[in-house]
Amino acid sequence: GDSVTQMEGPVTLSEEAFLTINCTYTATGYPSLFWYVQYPGEGLQLLLKATKADDKGSNKGFEATYRKETTSFHLEKGSVQVSDSAVYFCALRGTGANNLFFGTGTRLTVIP
Amino acid sequence: DGGITQSPKYLFRKEGQNVTLSCEQNLNHDAMYWYRQDPGQGLRLIYYSQIVNDFQKGDIAEGYSVSREKKESFPLTVTSAQKNPTAFYLCASSIGAGGKGEAFFGQGTRLTVV
Numbered sequence: 001g002d003s004v005t006q007m008e009g010p011v012t013l014s015e016e017a018f019l020t021i022n023c024t025y026t027a028t029g030y031p032s033l034f035w036y037v038q039y040p041g042e043g044l045q046l047l048l049k050a051t052k053a054d055d056k057g058s059n060k061g062f063e064a065t066y067r068k069e070t071t072s073f074h075l076e077k078g079s080v081q082v083s084d085s086a087v088y089f090c091a092l093r094g095t096g097a098n099n100l101f102f103g104t105g106t107r108l109t110v111i112p
Numbered sequence: 113d114g115g116i117t118q119s120p121k122y123l124f125r126k127e128g129q130n131v132t133l134s135c136e137q138n139l140n141h142d143a144m145y146w147y148r149q150d151p152g153q154g155l156r157l158i159y160y161s162q163i164v165n166d167f168q169k170g171d172i173a174e175g176y177s178v179s180r181e182k183k184e185s186f187p188l189t190v191t192s193a194q195k196n197p198t199a200f201y202l203c204a205s206s207i208g209a210g211g212k213g214e215a216f217f218g219q220g221t222r223l224t225v226v
Contacts, residue, residue: 102154
């Protein structure tokens, strides 16, 4: 079945450091891929998405490229800020699927 | 503003009680979902509904019930049969099941058994 494997955290970085959070997936066909962000005590917000191979999703300085050959959708940001501290979830929706599958989440803490 | 509203934000339940969590959306979405979030376990699907008057069990439906009498509403009842209900509950909606679209989430309800 469809699944998402996400880099375990927690991740602690200094401000302005480079961020990578790894995400790989298992799915048949051509799933859509998403990154969500969750701030403390809140729901999930969509950060970016990609719906086909080689698409690059980007938002607020974050980027992720849909790599079908490596079944990956790694999240990157060139220079993190304290305000980026949150939990990040990778997710996929399989072709014709009724549901999104989520990774376990990666907690990021950025220190000044 | 369009969005998903969950209420209440915090809920306390005594042992043996049923409680109902509210979820309303004004996005005109067909599909709605309930997830449970526990620390370190990500999101697990409880129930989902693709259309009014229809819903399906997710991975952890035992001890929960839902209804979908209106397109905009998808309430979740946590029954006394749910042995460990303390968790953060998230409601979501999407344009339609089977598409490529993302899900939009509410702000969540934190349920605590006292």
